[in-house]
Amino acid sequence: MLKPHVFSLLLMAGLCSSSPTQADPPTTASMLANACAACHGLNGSSQGPATPSIAGISAVYFIDAMTAFQEDERPATVMNRIAKGYSEEQIELMAEYFSQQPMIRTDQPFDPELARKGDALHQNNCEKCHENGGRASDDDAGILAGQKIPYLRYTLDDILNGKREVSVKMANKLKTIHKSMGQDGIEQLLNYYASQK
Amino acid sequence: MNKLVLILGLCLPAFAYALNPPDLDVGEEINETCAGCHGEFAEGGKDGEYPRLAGLPAAYIENQLRLFRDRKRPNIPMLEYLDKGQMPEQDIVDVSAYLQSIKLITKLPPLKEGPDFDAYERMMMTKTFLNIAKVEGDFKDGKKLYKRECRSCHGRKGEGKLDQNIPMLAGQYTKYLKRQVKLFIDKKRIHDPDAPDDELLSHFSEDQLHNIFAYISTLDD
Amino acid sequence: MHTTRRNFLKISLATTVSATAAISPAIRAATTRHVIVIGGGIGGSTAAKYLRLMDDRIKVTVIEPKSHYTTCFMSNEFLGGERDFKSLQFSYAGLARHGVDLIQDRVTAIDADKQQVKTAGGQTLHYDRCIVSPGIDFRWEAIEGHSAELAERIPHSYQAGPQTLTLKKQLEAMPDGGTVIIAPPANPFRCPPAPYERTSQIAHYLKTHKPKSKILVLDDKPNFSKQKLFEAGWKRHYGYGSSNSMIEWISVDNGGHIESIDPKTNTVSAQADDFKADVINLIPPQKAGRLAFQAGLTDTSGWCPVDHQTFESRIHKNIHVIGDSAIAAPLPKSGYAANSAAKVCAAAIVSLFNDTDIIHPSLINTCYSLIAPNDAISVAMVYGFEKGKIIKMKGAGGLTPEDASDQMRAREAAYAHSWFNNMTHDIFG
Numbered sequence: 001m002l003k004p005h006v007f008s009l010l011l012m013a014g015l016c017s018s019s020p021t022q023a024d025p026p027t028t029a030s031m032l033a034n035a036c037a038a039c040h041g042l043n044g045s046s047q048g049p050a051t052p053s054i055a056g057i058s059a060v061y062f063i064d065a066m067t068a069f070q071e072d073e074r075p076a077t078v079m080n081r082i083a084k085g086y087s088e089e090q091i092e093l094m095a096e097y098f099s100q101q102p103m104i105r106t107d108q109p110f111d112p113e114l115a116r117k118g119d120a121l122h123q124n125n126c127e128k129c130h131e132n133g134g135r136a137s138d139d140d141a142g143i144l145a146g147q148k149i150p151y152l153r154y155t156l157d158d159i160l161n162g163k164r165e166v167s168v169k170m171a172n173k174l175k176t177i178h179k180s181m182g183q184d185g186i187e188q189l190l191n192y193y194a195s196q197k
Numbered sequence: 198m199n200k201l202v203l204i205l206g207l208c209l210p211a212f213a214y215a216l217n218p219p220d221l222d223v224g225e226e227i228n229e230t231c232a233g234c235h236g237e238f239a240e241g242g243k244d245g246e247y248p249r250l251a252g253l254p255a256a257y258i259e260n261q262l263r264l265f266r267d268r269k270r271p272n273i274p275m276l277e278y279l280d281k282g283q284m285p286e287q288d289i290v291d292v293s294a295y296l297q298s299i300k301l302i303t304k305l306p307p308l309k310e311g312p313d314f315d316a317y318e319r320m321m322m323t324k325t326f327l328n329i330a331k332v333e334g335d336f337k338d339g340k341k342l343y344k345r346e347c348r349s350c351h352g353r354k355g356e357g358k359l360d361q362n363i364p365m366l367a368g369q370y371t372k373y374l375k376r377q378v379k380l381f382i383d384k385k386r387i388h389d390p391d392a393p394d395d396e397l398l399s400h401f402s403e404d405q406l407h408n409i410f411a412y413i414s415t416l417d418d
Numbered sequence: 419m420h421t422t423r424r425n426f427l428k429i430s431l432a433t434t435v436s437a438t439a440a441i442s443p444a445i446r447a448a449t450t451r452h453v454i455v456i457g458g459g460i461g462g463s464t465a466a467k468y469l470r471l472m473d474d475r476i477k478v479t480v481i482e483p484k485s486h487y488t489t490c491f492m493s494n495e496f497l498g499g500e501r502d503f504k505s506l507q508f509s510y511a512g513l514a515r516h517g518v519d520l521i522q523d524r525v526t527a528i529d530a531d532k533q534q535v536k537t538a539g540g541q542t543l544h545y546d547r548c549i550v551s552p553g554i555d556f557r558w559e560a561i562e563g564h565s566a567e568l569a570e571r572i573p574h575s576y577q578a579g580p581q582t583l584t585l586k587k588q589l590e591a592m593p594d595g596g597t598v599i600i601a602p603p604a605n606p607f608r609c610p611p612a613p614y615e616r617t618s619q620i621a622h623y624l625k626t627h628k629p630k631s632k633i634l635v636l637d638d639k640p641n642f643s644k645q646k647l648f649e650a651g652w653k654r655h656y657g658y659g660s661s662n663s664m665i666e667w668i669s670v671d672n673g674g675h676i677e678s679i680d681p682k683t684n685t686v687s688a689q690a691d692d693f694k695a696d697v698i699n700l701i702p703p704q705k706a707g708r709l710a711f712q713a714g715l716t717d718t719s720g721w722c723p724v725d726h727q728t729f730e731s732r733i734h735k736n737i738h739v740i741g742d743s744a745i746a747a748p749l750p751k752s753g754y755a756a757n758s759a760a761k762v763c764a765a766a767i768v769s770l771f772n773d774t775d776i777i778h779p780s781l782i783n784t785c786y787s788l789i790a791p792n793d794a795i796s797v798a799m800v801y802g803f804e805k806g807k808i809i810k811m812k813g814a815g816g817l818t819p820e821d822a823s824d825q826m827r828a829r830e831a832a833y834a835h836s837w838f839n840n841m842t843h844d845i846f847g
Contacts, residue, residue, distance in 0.1 A: 027778040027803070034468070034761040035782040038754050038841045039833070047843045050829070051836035060353060064344060077818070077830045078784055078798045085800020085814030090780075128391065129349045141349060150832050167346045168400045169392075 029097035032090055039078075045104035050150035053143070056103035059095035060140045066091045075154075075163045099137065105146030110194035118192025121185060125173045134193055145196035152193060156186050216287055219255070224295025227288055230278065231296075239299050240327045245370025249327060251299035257362040258293035270386055297359070301327045303368065303417045328418065332371050334411025335404075342409050346397070350389075355416045367416035374410055450477045451771050454535050454545040456525050456709060458482030460489075460753045461551035461741030463513060463845045464760035470516040473768045479519040481537060486510065487846070488578040490609065491753045492838050495788055497575075497586055498619030499626065506578060508846040528713040530734035547767050550715060550722075550731075551741040551756070552707025553577065554608050557720075560703045562678035572681060574701045575616075576608065588697045589620065594628035596696035599686060601636045601676050603703040606721070608742045608751050610643035611797070613701060615787040618648065620699075621656040621664050622790050634695065635667040636688050637674040638703070644787060644795055647818060651789035676700065706743035713737070721745040726808045727776055728766035729759060738763050748810050749801060755783045757845060758801075778803045786834035793824075794831035 033044070036054070040046050044055030054062065068074040069083035086094070122134065126144075130136070134144025144152065158164035159171060160178055177185040228239065234247045241249035250258060264270035266279040278284060305326050308319070343355070347366070351357055355367030366374060378398050380386040387393045398406065455466045458480050466480045486509045495501040510520050523537040528548060535543045556574065558564050564572075573581035573588075589598070598620060602613035617635055624631040642648070652658030652665050668674040673690025680687070685694045705711075705720035715722045715731050722739040723732040726746055731737045740763050741756040749755050758781040769776045781801040788794045799815030801808050818830060 027780045031762070031765060031777050032780045034765075035758050035780055037844045038757050038782070039784060039837050041840045042844055042847070046836065047839040047847075049836055049839070050832035051840060075826070077826060077833055078796050081798045081814060081816050082782065082784070082800055083814075085782075085802070085811035139349060140353065148836075154829055165345065167349070168397060169346075172395070 027090070027093075029093040032086070032094050033097045036094070041104075043101040044098045045101070045106075046148055047106055048108065048148045048150075050148055050154075052148050052151040053103050053105075053146070054098050055101035056137050057098060057143055058137045058140045059092070059099040061137070061142055062095035062098055063091055064140075065142075066095075073165065075158045103143060103146065105197055107197075108146075108149055108194040110149075110191040112195065114188045114191035115195035116192075118188035118190070118195075121177065121188050122192055125177065126189070129167075129170070133196060135196065144193045147193055149190050149194045152190055153186070156189075160186075216290055219290045219294030221291070221295050221298060223288075224291035224293070224298075227292040228295055231292065234274075238301060238325045239296050240301055240325070241370055241373070245372035245374075245376075248373040249301070249369055250296045251301050251327075252368070253297060253364050254357065254359045254362045255290075255293040255297040257364050258296055259289050260362070262289050262293070299325075301325050301368065303328045327368060329368060329371060329414050331418070332407075332411045332414040335408045336412050336415065338405070339408035339410070339412030342401070342405055343412050346401075347409065355413050366413045371410050371414050374413070375406075378406060450475065451546045452477045452479065452544065453547050453549060453767060454543055455480045455549045455551065456482075456528070456535065457551035457553060457707070457741070458484070458487055458510060458513075458520075459551055459553050459741060459756070460845060461756040461760045462549065463487065463510070464757045465549050465551065465740060465764050466513055466518045467516050467845065468761050468764040469767065470518055472764055473771070474517060476768070476771065477519070478517070479521060479543065480510070480513060481521045481523055481525050481535065481543075482510070483522065483524040484579075485522060488582070489753070489838075489842060490576070490578045490612070491841070493575070493578040493582050494612065494616045494619040496582065497589065497616060498622045498788070500619075500622070500788075500791060503583065503586075506582075508842055510846070512846040525709055526712075528709070528734075528737065530713070530737055533736055545736070547736050547738065547770070549729075549738045549740060549760075549763060549767075550710060550713065550743070551739070551760070552709040552743050554704045554742050554751075555706065555708050555711075556702040557705055558702060561676055561700065563681070564679050564700065564702060568679070568681055569700075569702075572679065572698050572700055575699060576612075576701050576704075585697070585699055589623060592628065592631065592696040595630040596628065596632075597694070598624070598631065598633045598697045599636060599693060599695040599699065600633060601674075601686065601698070601700045602638065602642065603701050604638040604670075606751060607701070607704045609753065609785070610750065611648075611785060611787045614642055614644065614648045615789070616699070617665060618651060618655070618787070618789045621652070624664060625656060629664075631664070633665045634693060635665065635674075636676055636686065636693065637667060637669050638676070639674075640669050640671050644797060644817060646820060647795040648787070648789065650820065651793065651795065655790045655793070704742075706739075710739065710743045715739055715743075717745075719745065726806060727762075727779055727803065728770070729763040730766075738767070746808055748799075749781065749808055750783055750785075750799075752783055752785050753841065754785060755781065757841060758782055779808060781808065784837065786830060786837055788831060788834060792828040792831050794827060794834045795822075796830055796834070 036044065039051050040054050044053060046053040065074065066083045069076055069080045072080050126134065129139060130141045130144050131139045137143055155164065156174065159166050159174055231239065234242060235250050236242050239249065239251035241247050261270065262279060265272045265275040302322065302325055305322060350363050351366050355365060357363045357365035377386060381388040381396055382399045384396065388396055388398060453469055453476055455462045455478060462480060466478045469476050469478050486507050489506045492501060493506055496503050496506060514520060521537065523539040523541065525535055526538050527536045533545050535545060535548065558566060569581065573584045575581040575585040600613060600617050617633055621633055649658060656664040658665050668690060673688055675689045676686050677689065678687045679700060683694060684698060685692050686698060686700065706716050706722050710716050710722050715733055715737065717723050722743050722745060724730060724739050724744045724746055725732060729738045729740050729744060731739050740759045742751040746759065749759060762779040762781060766776050784796060784798040786794050786796045795818040797817050800811040802811050803809065
C-alpha cells in the first residue's frame with residue numbers, strides 16, 4: 001500500500017518491519033474499547049449524567065464487573081446484554097486498557113454541607129476498602145471519587161435492597177448507616193463523592 | 198525503610214525506651230529455637246500443626262508474640278518461650294524481621310542430572326519448598342466468596358499485605374487456617390482489629406468457609 | 419529527507435501514548451497522507467476525529483455544506499416537548515481542535531480513478547483515501563404526488579433540522595382533538611425504532627397539551643422494531659388497545675401502505691382507506707445518500723456494498739463508505755453503529771497507510787427509545803468478525819426484558835440521556 005518511493009526510503013533507513021505478518025490478526029484493546037466510548041465516554045471518562053466512568057478502574061474490578069454481568073449476577077440495564085458478547089481474553093484486554101486511562105472528572109452539582117458530612121461518614125466506614133477518599137483504584141474496589149452520582153445511587157440502592165451482592169462487611173456498614181440516618185446518610189456519601197474533582 | 202518506620206511506630210506507644218533497628222543476623226540466631234517446631238526456614242510443620250511463619254509481615258508476628266506473652270491469645274506451647282522475660286522486645290523485633298525476610302518457593306524446577314547438577318543447591322531448594330496440598334471443594338463458589346469477602350484485605354492472590362500487617366492466606370496450611378477460623382468465631386482471637394466485635398467469619402456457613410479454603414489451597418500452585 | 423533512528427523512536431513514542439491508537443505506526447510516511455471525509459454527520463465526524471486521534475500525521479479534511487450538525491437522535495424528545503432544539507445542535511469546532519480541516523461546501527463529484535473530489539465551490543482536492551458518509555436519501559417516486567419540495571410542508575423530519583422544527587410547529591398549531599398521521603417506511607431504513615419512539619413522544623406531547631387528539635400510524639411493514647415493548651409502553655401511557663387509545667397502528671397487512679398524497683386536502687391514500695389529518699409526518703422509503711449514487715458507489719439495492727473489515731467500497735478502491743448508506747448487515751442503520759463503524763474504518767485506514775495488519779473489527783450498537791419521561795427501552799448487540807464478515811456475537815445483545823421494573827426503565831432513561839451526552843462528545847467534542 002505504501003508508495004514506491006516511501007518504501008525505498010524505509011528500506012534505506014532500515015525501518016522495514018521484520019515481524020512476521022499474521023494471517024489473521026486478532027482484535028486489539030483499543031478496537032474493543034473504542035466501541036464503548038459512545039456510552040462511557042472517550043477512553044472511559046463519562047460525560048454523565050448517569051453512565052459511570054470506567055477509566056482508571058483496576059483491571060481486576062473491571063473483570064469482576066464484566067463477569068458478574070455475563071452471569072446476570074449484577075442488576076443491569078444493557079450491560080448484561082453487552083458483556084455476553086466478549087470472551088475472557090477480550091475482557092482482559094479491555095480491563096488493562098481502561099485501567100491505564102486517567103479518569104477525567106466532569107463537574108457534578110453537590111451540596112457542600114452534605115459533602116462535608118459525607119467526608120466524615122466515608123472516613124469512618126468506607127475508607128478501609130475505598131482508599132484515598134474513594135479515589136484509589138489499586139484497592140480493586142470501584143472508584144467512587146467523582147463517579148457519576150445517579151450510578152452510585154442506583155448501586156447503593158441495589159445493595160440495600162439485596163439486589164446486588166457485595167461483601168458482608170460493606171452490606172452491613174451500609175445497612176447500619178441507612179438504619180440510623182435513612183436516605184440522608186446515603187445522600188451525604190453521594191454528595192461527598194460528587195464534590196471530589 | 199517504610200516498614201521500619203511502621204514497626205517502630207507500632208512499638209513506640211507501648212514501650213517508652215527506644216529499640217534498635219532489627220538485626221537480621223541476630224534474628225536468624227533466635228530462629229534456631231523456633232526452628233525446632235516451625236522448621237529451619239520457618240516453613241511450618243506437621244501439616245499445619247505449626248504454621249508457616251516465613252514471609253509473614255514482621256509487625257504481625259511481633260503482635261502475635263506479644264499477645265502470646267501477655268496471654269491475650271491463648272497458646273500454651275508458645276508461652277514457654279516468652280514467659281519470664283525470656284524474650285526481650287529487641288529479640289521480638291529481630292526475629293520477626295528475620296522471619297518476614299525468608300522466602301519460600303512454591304514450585305521445584307524439574308531435576309536435571311548432569312555435570313551442572315548442584316546437589317547442595319537442590320537440597321536447599323527442597324528445604325525452602327512449600328506448596329499447600331489442594332483441598333477438594335467447590336472452587337467456583339470459593340473463588341466468588343474469596344473475591345467478594347476476603348480479597349480487599351488479603352490480596353488478589355491471598356498473598357496478604359506487608360504494608361498493612363495482613364497475613365498471607367495462600368501458602369499457609371489449610372488445617373492451621375481452619376483452626377484459626379474457629380478461634381475467631383469463638384472470639385478467642387481477634388480477626389480484624391478494626392472491627393473486633395463483628396466477626397466476619399461467623400456470617401458464613403461451614404460449607405462456604407470450606408469452599409473458600411479449598412480455593413485458597415490452589416492459589417499457590 | 420532522511421529518517422534517523424532517533425527520529426523514528428520519537429515518533430513511535432508519540433504514537434504509543436495516544437490512548438486511542440489502534441496500532442503504533444512504526445513507520446513515518448515521507449509524504450503526508452490525506453483523507454477526505456465527505457459528510458459531517460455521525461459517521462463522517464467520528465471517522466475524522468478518530469483518524470486524527472489514531473495517527474496525527476494524517477491530514478484529514480471534512481467537506482460538509484452545513485455549518486453545524488443537528489442530531490436525529492433525541493430529536494423525538496424535542497417533539498415530545500422535553501428537550502430544547504439547541505441541545506441537538508453541534509458545531510464543528512471540536513473537530514477543528516483535533517486538527518481536522520473543514521471545508522463548508524458541497525461535493526459535486528468523486529473521481530475514483532484520479533482520487534479527486536470536486537466541490538460546488540470549484541475546488542478540486544486529491545485524496546489518498548476518501549470516506550463517504552452521505553446519510554440517506556428518499557425515494558419520493560414511491561408515493562404519488564410527493565416530492566422533496568412538498569416535504570418542506572409535509573415533513574419527514576428524518577434528517578434533523580428545519581423539518582424537525584416544522585413538525586413541532588404543526589403539532590403546536592394543531593387543535594385539540596386533531597389527528598396526526600405518522601407513516602413509517604418499509605425496510606431498510608434509518609434507525610428502525612425511531613418512528614415508534616416518535617409516536618410515543620408525540621403522544622406524550624398530545625397527552626400533556628391536547629389530550630383529545632389521536633395518532634394514526636400507517637405502517638408499510640407487518641411488524642416493527644421493539645414492537646412488544648412499544649405496544650406495552652403505549653398501553654401503559656397512552657391507552658393503547660383500549661377504546662380510548664391515543665394511538666392506532668395500521669400494519670401493511672391491514673392496508674397501512676400509502677400510495678399517494680394530496681397536499682391540498684391534507685389527505686393520504688393508503689391501501690385501507692383515505693385518511694385526512696391535521697399533521698402528516700410522512701417518512702418516505704429510503705436509499706443511500708445522493709452522493710453515493712453520483713459517485714457510483716451503490717448497487718441495485720440502492721445502498722453501498724462494503725468490505726466488512728475496512729468499510730472500503732466493493733465497487734471503487736480507496737473509497738470507504740460508512741453510516742446509513744453502507745450495507746454491512748447484520749450491522750443496523752443506527753447512530754451508534756455509524757459511530758462504531760467509523761472507528762473501525764479509521765483504524766483500517768491507519769493500518770493500510772502503514773502497511774500493518776488490519777485489526778479485526780469489534781463493534782457495538784446500543785439504541786434507546788424514550789416512551790415517556792423516565793421510561794425508556796433499549797436494544798443492544800455486540801458485533802465481531804468471522805470469515806470476512808461482521809457477525810452478531812452469540813448469546814449477546816437483545817431487548818429490555820418485558821418484565822423490567824419501573825425502576826430499571828427509569829434507569830434506562832437516565833442512561834439514554836447519558837448516551838446522548840457521551841455519544842455527541844465522542845463525535846463532536
